[in-house]
Amino acid sequence: MTTADFIYAWQREVDPKTASVYTILISFIKNAKAILAGTLPPSKLGVRALDAYTLEVKTESPTPFLPQMMSNPVLAPVYRPVVEQYGNEWTKPGHLIGNGAFTLQYWSPNDKLVVVKNPLYWDAANVVLNTVDWIPIDNNDTATKQFESGQLDMTYELPPGSYASLKAKYGNEVHIAPESANFYFALNVADPELKDVRVREALSMVIDRDTLVKRILGDGELPSADLMPIAVDGARPTPRDWESWPMDKRIATARQLLAAAGYSVEKPLTIRYSYNTTDINKLVGLYILSEWRNKLGVQGKMENQEWKVFIQTRHDGTYQVARDGWSGDYNDATTYLDLVRCHSDANDTRYCNPKVDALITQGSNETDEAKRTALLIQADQLAMSEYPMVPLYQRVTARLVRSYVGGYTDLDPMDRVPSQDLYIIKH
């Protein structure tokens, strides 16, 4: 493997002809955006081989998370001869050539993917597992049953609401760790009723998030009134002043805000909540609408949609309040600030404040880590003071892992669990 394999892989990824749907990470490399837009050729990508084993990467702006990002599979090297020989078939078992700890032995969609230890891996001496079976299971209940019947050593997620019962049964085999991911209600700031920031603030202020995570969800989620999760580098969440107030004061203040915005008992605020059909979204929606009705007299309506229809509704801005959430693409605050940046692909709330954008850009261009963090925190604070969303909680990684699976840690907020770190303890 040489630097040529990286250059080929990256130029192939940004080539519009490849039509890759996931180009967020490569976009940090110089000229990538222009190449993706078709205005520059792939050969202009800011990457150059200094020799066969040294790569020079130029980025559009200082990118402190670049080294961490390099371990993401979308930036992995690709072996050119197999792509040229097999075309679309290059990823199939027997064709795929990689440089990882395992090689692909079997792959059948919806059935399983089997990888076996790669004896040629540079650190093969420290890889313990000989075979890993990856079983795609859509349904978390089915996966949990397979764990319970002794078929699986690890599951991906717990079924919603099952944490307490599984914890009682399996104890330390239930793992919970903060994840770089949040759950919020997007507020369409272009909506006639929600364009008033006082209304948006009132809606966020009265929600009892502790009750939501402890009584309604109960799967270890962390309450949050900020966009930024705790488990992300480059910024930290800022609590709102009212979070420390007693609920009575919060309700009284929120009522004043609504009254100032022109709403009263005679003229109540009406809210339409759109969500994609899942039990959790419905449950959370019922709770939040009941909070708004009981505390502010807001008339709420729920509207469920099938996933693809819902995604279109949110992108088109034909909603008032919508279920939303974000898992960081990479471990840095800027992936979350993308949600409030003007006209960003990830911004569905229509919120736009040039001052926030300026702070994000200033922070992104800053090479001093402390100054960068301070600027990004300021950007988050300014955006969140205008309430383009109602943050509710931070998601957690919750899964079952057999006690005899060694090497498993809950440390990575991006939830990457490399199989080469795992081993089976004699049992």
Next chain:
Amino acid sequence: MFAYTIRRLLFAVPTILAVVTICYVMVHMTPGGPFDLERKLPPAVLANLQAKYHLDESPLQQYFYYLGRLLHGDLGASFKYTDWTVNELVAKALPVSLAVGGLSVPISMVIGIAIGTVAAVRRNSAVDYLVSALGNVGNAVPSFVRGAVVFLVFALLLQDSHGVGLLPAGGWGGWRFRVLPITLLTIVNVATISRVMRGSLLEVLTSSFIRTARAKGLPERTVILRHAMRPALMPVLSLFTSIALSSITAAIVTETVFSLPGLGQLIINGAINRDYTLVLGLVVLVTAIAVLFNLIVDLLYAVVDPRIRY
């Protein structure tokens, strides 16, 4: 009968074409598309993707492009399973569905006809009530509840010393993985078949020709097996196509409960992901199977009922 078979097979072509056309229109009218993702795609990437899958052409051009490929036996590339063609996906899923649903159908037919017959012959006896009760349970209890019960017994309660269940709770592999899904599908099929068989045989047994057979002094066994069974099988045969289709191509709940990599999973995922080619490909397959089964059933009618001749 040969000419009839050929005629029917030729007639299958416009049938499949009509179904594909209707489905094509419906699929493209459904809101949301394959590239509507959580994060909006940049316009240049979206344009390239649409060009790759011919979505940038007019609906009519796309339709004829699809038909052209279909005539060559090519169901196209999947939108979601991007490394796979629909032909490859079907080739992997069909054997799984045949191994589960395909095996359940003959087993259900044999058991259903047998117990339906016993229930009719021993009408109003304890056996009859037992068959009716089991039939009602089989029909009334949803698959996911039956699935949970068999899982509890065979995968969770009956475990060896290492905590491994007697039978797997899902997934795909050797015969052990097939027992529970086949059993579940068979229960519901047997419930339906036995009920229809019982009712049909009871009706036949009141016919004049049965009275004549009995009057001739034939033993009851001969009356039932030689004279009553064949006409009584007609309604059961009519059921065959719908049971076979639902067991093989649309055992969606069973496949989800047991996480089987069969056609049902593909149908669900195809619809959720707006995987146009996958959905259309599966529709073509299901229609072809339906046409084939209907033909087989019609030919069997002639075997069972001497009055029918083609």
